[in-house]
Amino acid sequence: MSKDLRESEAASLDNEVLSLLGRHVSVRKFRPDPVSEEQLEAIIQAAQMASTSSNVQAYSVIAVTDPALKSELAALAGNQAYVAECPVFLVWCADLYRLREAAKPHLGGAATYEDSAENFIIATVDTALAAQNAAVAAESLGLGIVYIGGLRNKIAEVAERLGLPELVYPLFGMCLGYPDQSPALRPRLPLPAVLHRDRYDAGETVRQVKAYDATMSEYLRKRTGGAKDTPWSAIMADRLAEPIRLHMKDFLQGKGFLRR
Amino acid sequence: MSKDLRESEAASLDNEVLSLLGRHVSVRKFRPDPVSEEQLEAIIQAAQMASTSSNVQAYSVIAVTDPALKSELAALAGNQAYVAECPVFLVWCADLYRLREAAKPHLGGAATYEDSAENFIIATVDTALAAQNAAVAAESLGLGIVYIGGLRNKIAEVAERLGLPELVYPLFGMCLGYPDQSPALRPRLPLPAVLHRDRYDAGETVRQVKAYDATMSEYLRKRTGGAKDTPWSAIMADRLAEPIRLHMKDFLQGKGFLRR
Missing domain, CATH: 3.40.109.10 (NADH Oxidase)
Incomplete structure (x- = not known):
């Protein structure tokens, strides 16, 4: 080769x-x-x-x-x-x-x-x-x-x-x-959530989270046989509220x- | 393929x-x-x-x-x-x-x-x-x-x-x-300068710099047709002494x- x-x-x-x-x-x-x-x-x-x-x-x-x-x-x-x-x-x-x-x-x-x-x-x-x-x-x-x-x-x-x-x-x-x-x-955020054009688009990056929440709920549901389907944004909220490694x-x- | x-x-x-x-x-x-x-x-x-x-x-x-x-x-x-x-x-x-x-x-x-x-x-x-x-x-x-x-x-x-x-x-x-x-x-530091075994080896990582200084002087000499041959450690000293982006x-x- x-x-x-x-x-x-x-x-x-x-x-x-x-x-x-x-x-x-x-x-x-x-x-x-x-x-x-x-x-x-x-x-x-x-x-x-x-x-x-x-x-x-x-x-x-x-x-x-x-x-x-x-x-x-x-x-x-x-x-x-x-x-x-x-x-x-x-x-x-x-x-x-x-x-x-x-x-x-x-x-x-x-x-x-x-x-x-x-x-x-x-x-x-x-x-x-x-x-x-x-x-x-x-x-x-x-x-x-x-x-x-x-x-x-x-x-x-x-x-x-x-x-x-x-x-x-x-x-x-x-x-x-x-x-x-x-x-x-593991699915990633939709491309338009991370890729901006010539200027940071704060509205778009946040709007894209909704689609990703659905994707990740489905992914979790499949991986856990239906036991878990917490949306990504809720998991992230728990993470940000955790006082880790201060x-x-x-x-x-x-x-x-x-x-x- | x-x-x-x-x-x-x-x-x-x-x-x-x-x-x-x-x-x-x-x-x-x-x-x-x-x-x-x-x-x-x-x-x-x-x-x-x-x-x-x-x-x-x-x-x-x-x-x-x-x-x-x-x-x-x-x-x-x-x-x-x-x-x-x-x-x-x-x-x-x-x-x-x-x-x-x-x-x-x-x-x-x-x-x-x-x-x-x-x-x-x-x-x-x-x-x-x-x-x-x-x-x-x-x-x-x-x-x-x-x-x-x-x-x-x-x-x-x-x-x-x-x-x-x-x-x-x-x-x-x-x-x-x-x-x-x-x-x-561009040549990199010798492997033993960056790769340690089970414990950080401060003596070895610094000793390896000597060999790299020679390598980089030679590299510079070639790239500049002999005009420059400053050893890496001297270039690094200048860099550390520069108050950049404070x-x-x-x-x-x-x-x-x-x-x-």
């Missing part, structure tokens, strides 16, 4: 990459089969090729394979069993520590701005872009993934356990392994982020 | 997706050829399939094709000509506005937490994951992209010009179009983010 997809399929909207992206589902049950070292390295190398702001590459990823450590992290993430069960658990960290240490010898005591909201955003975005490339790469290899935001539940404990220095914070985890389930695709700002400022 | 890459190439580390991810370069010169509506929709639909925290889908994207508006945004982004020249300029926005408006009818006045650092992170990450899927999708169609962080230079003006309501902020732009240049791949925290808090 030709590797040069750019030339061979440029004109078509029906290519393998779009098809792969369109099939994404989060996987929460994994076969015990290992992920090879070669696979892991190919996935992280693909992650590294993602865009990065001014080439700062402000992220690190910790591949956790030690079973005891995976179990601890599973507990800290809110008892999500798949964190312990997946063969490799990746902890994606926004990382300005390496940057500051690398810069130090050149600075001669000049003031620096690692602690700005801007640099926090840069590190967070760099990490997310790399992680999403990793997700796509993993799925291209037949592996499944799920992002674990629950890693921020007890973020100080996670950071301590993984030895994260100042200016490094765990943004999310990612389970990696061969899927032992085939979840149904420790984040203090934690981040303690790590040297977001101080100005 | 089979669409089921997952089955046909699962065992191989040499597949079209890894190859595409590994070829990524930022494109800053575009042919005038248009991006079709079908291409744009396929790209945004691929973006929508990225993972999203608890299905909040906390992002919007504004496709800017109006030439006058593109020129204005190019100027606001620091006179980056390619923002005006690309046929479609995407403005990726973290968006908690739609979520709050959708939730409102269900809340009966209950307290909500859109203004927490946690929800800021969720919206920012959701946006970045979707954008990276869009980047990969675009490249699979033979298009080129470049992220435009410069959109945060004059972020208040950009937000005003695009009509962004409270709880929406422009995270970055993305030029989209057919490449009119073939930039060389308005971000105030701007974000003014938009309703990061207040606690």
Whole structure:
């Protein structure tokens, strides 16, 4: 099969990459089969090729394979069993520590701005872009993934356990392994809810929620054999009313982020 | 060509997706050829399939094709000509506005937490994951992209010009179009600088910078015909010493983010 997809399929909207992206589902049950070292390295190398702001590459990823450590992290993430069960658990960290240490010898005591909201955003975005490339790469290899935001539940404990220095914070985890389930695709918001033309259309984005509420009620009804059909907007209301992870700002400022 | 890459190439580390991810370069010169509506929709639909925290889908994207508006945004982004020249300029926005408006009818006045650092992170990450899927999708169609962080230079003006309501902020732009240049791949940090095992290795990540400094000096020397060879760590030092975008925290808090 030709590797040069750019030339061979440029004109078509029906290519393998779009098809792969369109099939994404989060996987929460994994076969015990290992992920090879070669696979892991190919996935992280693909992650590294993602865009990065001014080439700062402000992220690190910790591949956790030690079973005891995976179990601890599973507990800290809110008892999500798949964190312990997946063969490799990746902890994606926004990382300005390496940057500051690398810069130090050149600075001669000049003031620096690692602690700005801007640099926090840069590190967070760099990490997310790399992680999403990793997700796509993993799925291209037949592996499944799920992002674990629950890693921020007890973020100080996670950071301590993984030895994260100042200016490094765990943004999310990612389970990696061969899927032992085939979840149904989850419908997304209608395209006009997220895609605006030349100007933000506040009325349209909110109007589109009605159609999505119906879609998601139907999806839930099917998945639960009729037991649940809560509309999306009601689920979102519960979510917004939940005081989750209010420790984040203090934690981040303690790590040297977001101080100005 | 089979669409089921997952089955046909699962065992191989040499597949079209890894190859595409590994070829990524930022494109800053575009042919005038248009991006079709079908291409744009396929790209945004691929973006929508990225993972999203608890299905909040906390992002919007504004496709800017109006030439006058593109020129204005190019100027606001620091006179980056390619923002005006690309046929479609995407403005990726973290968006908690739609979520709050959708939730409102269900809340009966209950307290909500859109203004927490946690929800800021969720919206920012959701946006970045979707954008990276869009980047990969675009490249699979033979298009080129470049992220435009410069959109945060004059972020208040950009937000005003695009009509962004409270709880929406422009995270970055993305030029989209057919490449009119073939930039060389930019080398990334050595794998051991970013990939840690079971625990963050502060010594190793900093040690790896030395090797990368040499790599990047060589890369610059080649690209500039010997005129430049500044090591990466020195460039990073200049960057950290630059007081860029110190308005971000105030701007974000003014938009309703990061207040606690």
